[in-house]
Amino acid sequence: MTRIALVGCGFVADYYAVTLRTHPELEVACIFDRKPERSKRFSEHYGYRAAESIDVILSDPDIGIVVNLTNPSEHHGINMACLEAGKHVYCEKPLAMSFEEAKKAVDLSKSRGLILSGAPCTALSDTAQTIWKSIRQGLVGRVEMVYAELDDGVIHREGCENWKSMSGAPWPYADEFAVGCTLEHSGYYLTWLAMMFGPAREIHSYSTCLFPDKTPHGLNGKFCTGCAPDFSVANITYDENIHVRLTCSIVTPSDHRFRIMGDKGRIEIDDCWQNSLPIRYFDYSQPRRRFKSGKPYKILPMARKIKTKRYYHKNYRTNIDYARGINELAEAIDNKRPCRLSSDFVLHITETALAIQHPLENGLPYLVRTGFEPIEPMDWAK
Numbered sequence: 001m002t003r004i005a006l007v008g009c010g011f012v013a014d015y016y017a018v019t020l021r022t023h024p025e026l027e028v029a030c031i032f033d034r035k036p037e038r039s040k041r042f043s044e045h046y047g048y049r050a051a052e053s054i055d056v057i058l059s060d061p062d063i064g065i066v067v068n069l070t071n072p073s074e075h076h077g078i079n080m081a082c083l084e085a086g087k088h089v090y091c092e093k094p095l096a097m098s099f100e101e102a103k104k105a106v107d108l109s110k111s112r113g114l115i116l117s118g119a120p121c122t123a124l125s126d127t128a129q130t131i132w133k134s135i136r137q138g139l140v141g142r143v144e145m146v147y148a149e150l151d152d153g154v155i156h157r158e159g160c161e162n163w164k165s166m167s168g169a170p171w172p173y174a175d176e177f178a179v180g181c182t183l184e185h186s187g188y189y190l191t192w193l194a195m196m197f198g199p200a201r202e203i204h205s206y207s208t209c210l211f212p213d214k215t216p217h218g219l220n221g222k223f224c225t226g227c228a229p230d231f232s233v234a235n236i237t238y239d240e241n242i243h244v245r246l247t248c249s250i251v252t253p254s255d256h257r258f259r260i261m262g263d264k265g266r267i268e269i270d271d272c273w274q275n276s277l278p279i280r281y282f283d284y285s286q287p288r289r290r291f292k293s294g295k296p297y298k299i300l301p302m303a304r305k306i307k308t309k310r311y312y313h314k315n316y317r318t319n320i321d322y323a324r325g326i327n328e329l330a331e332a333i334d335n336k337r338p339c340r341l342s343s344d345f346v347l348h349i350t351e352t353a354l355a356i357q358h359p360l361e362n363g364l365p366y367l368v369r370t371g372f373e374p375i376e377p378m379d380w381a382k
Contacts, residue, residue, distance in 0.1 A: 001027050002330040005057040007078055008069030009033035009042035011172060012092060012322075014165035016067065017046045018311050019323040026326060029063050030056070034070075038169065045167035054078075058085035064333065065090055067326060071172065072179045076101040079116060083108045088333060090326050091118040094183045095350040102350045106343045115332065115339050118346040121325025123191040126276040129381035130303040131260070131267055132196050136377075139281065139300075140262025143197070146244040147261075148189040150272075152181065153254040156214035177214050180228025181250045182207060182357040188272045189246060189258060190349050191341075195375050197238040199348055203366040205356040207232035210251050234356045246356070267300070273318040275309075276302060303381040344372035 004026055006013060010033070020026055032051040033039040043050040051057050057066060058081065066082040068075055068091040076096040082089045083105065095118050096102035109116035122128060135143060156173070163171035176184060194200065207229035214230075231249040238244065247255075256271040265283045280297040311319055325341055332339035348370040355366040376382075 001025055002065060002334070003027050003029040003063050004065040004067055004326060004330075005029050005051070005060075005063045006031040006048075006067045006069055007033075007054060007057065007082075008071070008074075008092075009035075009038040009167075009169070010069065010071070011163075011165045011169045013042060013069045014167050014169065015311075015318070015320070015322045016069065016326075017042075017048075018166065019321045020326075022309070022311075022321070023323045023327050026323065026330060029060065032057055041169070042167050054081070058082065058087065064088060065326065065329060068092060071175050072097060072183070073175075076105060079105045080108065083112055083114055083116065086112065086114070088115045088329060089117070090329050091116065091346075093119045093187045093349075094179075094353060095346050097179075097183075099351050099354055102347055106347045109343050115329060116343045116346065117325065117329045117339055117341045119322070119325055120187050120191055120320070121322070121328065121341060122188050122272055122275075122320055123195045123375075124324050124328060124340065124378060125272075125274075125321065126302050126304065126306060127269060127272070127274065127279065128192050128195070129378050130279055130300060131192075131258075131269070132377060133303050133381050134267060134279075134281070134300060135196060135260065135262075139265065140260060140267055141264030143240075143242050143260060143262045145261045146193065146242065147257070147259045148193070148244060148246045149255040149257045150181075150185045150189060150246070150248040151252045151255040152185065152250050154252070155250040156211065173214075177230070177250075178228055180357055181230060182232045182248045183228075183353050186232070186246065186248045186353045186356060187349050190352050191345075192258070192272065193236070193238065193244055193246075194345065194348060194352075194372070195340075197240075197242050198374065199371040200236050200238055200352050200368045202237040203234055203352065203355045203359075203368065204364055205232060205234035205359045205366070207357055207359060229357055232356050236352070248356070273320055275311075275319055275321050276306065303378075338373065338376075340375050340378075342372060344370065345375070348372050 030049040030051040039050040066087045160173045236244040259268040279300040
């Protein structure tokens, strides 16, 4: 059993707490938040011990992994403190707000013989692993193009000021708008793409802020600015001349589709925020065929037989196993094997997301500098 600590008890921490219940091999030793009232509420709701300070966590030799769930602006400082204290770290996205900070943390982790891993972990989901297995088996033939959509609706007009987590933490809309949807969400599909096709090589992107004033209706005129881009679109080139169009926004109708087009067929799903959901396969060699369902596609069997589990209330958009990434890190440490979500991998995802969000700062086309060792499929998906 691996003892872990959670630092940060805001909105996203509930997603981790709920899914940690399904991973008995992970024990939450304690939690901490810089705001005592948040620590108190979270610890009482889930029955965790609240640490008086982060120093209590950093000085505890029995805590092997620190899970960094603080606000994005605090990620780098917490990561560095934990690594300097000799702790492995699993960090919520983004790894840092700049490439220089992210690389500095990764370099420190390597110098200390530690692993700096991070979210999102949806590349390890049953859906992603099944799609990847189908690609490796040649089901769609030579992959030509991928469409990846991460459009989340017009968030500031959906009552986001009233959203609360299961323990009562408010959704941090001001932070979300200030950080930007590309840094917050593009990683959900960037990790899939990197896992399946290797490191990105070249990026052409455009981003802008279409709604500078994102004052939610329920705030009675209190001004809320969102200076970060709320819309981005990128063409990303991978090895073997695979082209990906990725869109990311919080001001357009919700659309989370993922479509892989090959020369023999295509695979598509409706949402990356679901651990397991139907995967549709269209066979180009039989364009007029109707399968038993009467549809022009068939549903692919999952890479392993599992019973779909609902982690959260049905009103929640997501059904991600957030703790799967922590478990992957713990298993890699215990078995002395490479972590699938390695330090180099999360650095590459961070660089790619930053390049998409800031095209004018980085220049076009952006030539990606980082890389990583090929990732092994999950044992049950080989």
